[in-house]
Amino acid sequence: MTLQQTIVRDLATLDEAELDQVAQYLSLLKIRAQARQQSPQSSPHEWEYLYRDAAEDDRSLAEAGMSDYARILDSDVMLDAWCELPRPPVIGRVTPRLVEQLPFDIPHIPTEEDVA
Amino acid sequence: MIYRQPLPKAAVDQGDIIDGCPLFGIAEFDPIKPEYVTAEQSAARVVVLTQTCDLANQKVSHAIVSVVLDAESLVASGGVKAADVRGPIRAGRVFGWYFLPKSDELGLREMIVDFRQLHTVRLDLLTALCQSGKRLARVEPLYREHLNKHFADSYSRIGLPEPYETE
Numbered sequence: 001m002t003l004q005q006t007i008v009r010d011l012a013t014l015d016e017a018e019l020d021q022v023a024q025y026l027s028l029l030k031i032r033a034q035a036r037q038q039s040p041q042s043s044p045h046e047w048e049y050l051y052r053d054a055a056e057d058d059r060s061l062a063e064a065g066m067s068d069y070a071r072i073l074d075s076d077v078m079l080d081a082w083c084e085l086p087r088p089p090v091i092g093r094v095t096p097r098l099v100e101q102l103p104f105d106i107p108h109i110p111t112e113e114d115v116a
Numbered sequence: 117m118i119y120r121q122p123l124p125k126a127a128v129d130q131g132d133i134i135d136g137c138p139l140f141g142i143a144e145f146d147p148i149k150p151e152y153v154t155a156e157q158s159a160a161r162v163v164v165l166t167q168t169c170d171l172a173n174q175k176v177s178h179a180i181v182s183v184v185l186d187a188e189s190l191v192a193s194g195g196v197k198a199a200d201v202r203g204p205i206r207a208g209r210v211f212g213w214y215f216l217p218k219s220d221e222l223g224l225r226e227m228i229v230d231f232r233q234l235h236t237v238r239l240d241l242l243t244a245l246c247q248s249g250k251r252l253a254r255v256e257p258l259y260r261e262h263l264n265k266h267f268a269d270s271y272s273r274i275g276l277p278e279p280y281e282t283e
Contacts, residue, residue: 020126027120027256034117078273079204081212085185085195085230088160093143095154 119219119253128242130168131260133252137162139235163229165267183233187226211270214263222253231270
């Protein structure tokens, strides 16, 4: 029995929840395969060329100083959300009397009149 | 690749996008009469943020969800600009907001998760919604971890009074 046949046989014994986990793992394998396609392996000769090319870039950047680096840092600055996004529309309101008497004393909240 | 449509019977999991989730909030509260509180109800699209391990090990009876908003509507209402959506929000450079892409296959438009609108919702309620076909999609592994990392970062960020000096 081949590995494929074994897997197919085992799959038939799984319940829906287990199949769901298998589906998740399969999608992870697809992502890995896609990532490999996007970064193909180079030959040693190509590595040497890329290294030499990068070394020249490094040297020219070092000579140019830190201004470019600072610009790159600026472009990666994280921002805070700058506004409140709208709440979902209200579909109902209710004002129930929660309890006859609260099981604790409500602290007095100072009003503007108190402060004055 | 980013989304998958789980079977309706599949258990609630991290990254599930669910429509019509009932949410409650306090609309009015009078400190003089604290026993009377006006609550308001809404129904929103949410994404489950509670981690898979906590859900799988049945360690929780409630799940943390965040409200998901339609990006195009937000742009139309003027809350955010289209360039902001395509730029810093999509790139994950805005604390508090997370961009989710559209899916023609699942009929999803571009969305923004608002981490500032958090709720805890009973798990059995979410399960019932999923079983009734309200689960639109599930954000797949790696992407959902990326989503949760941004959620955690939004609440663990530390703002320095001013940037470090440099020469």
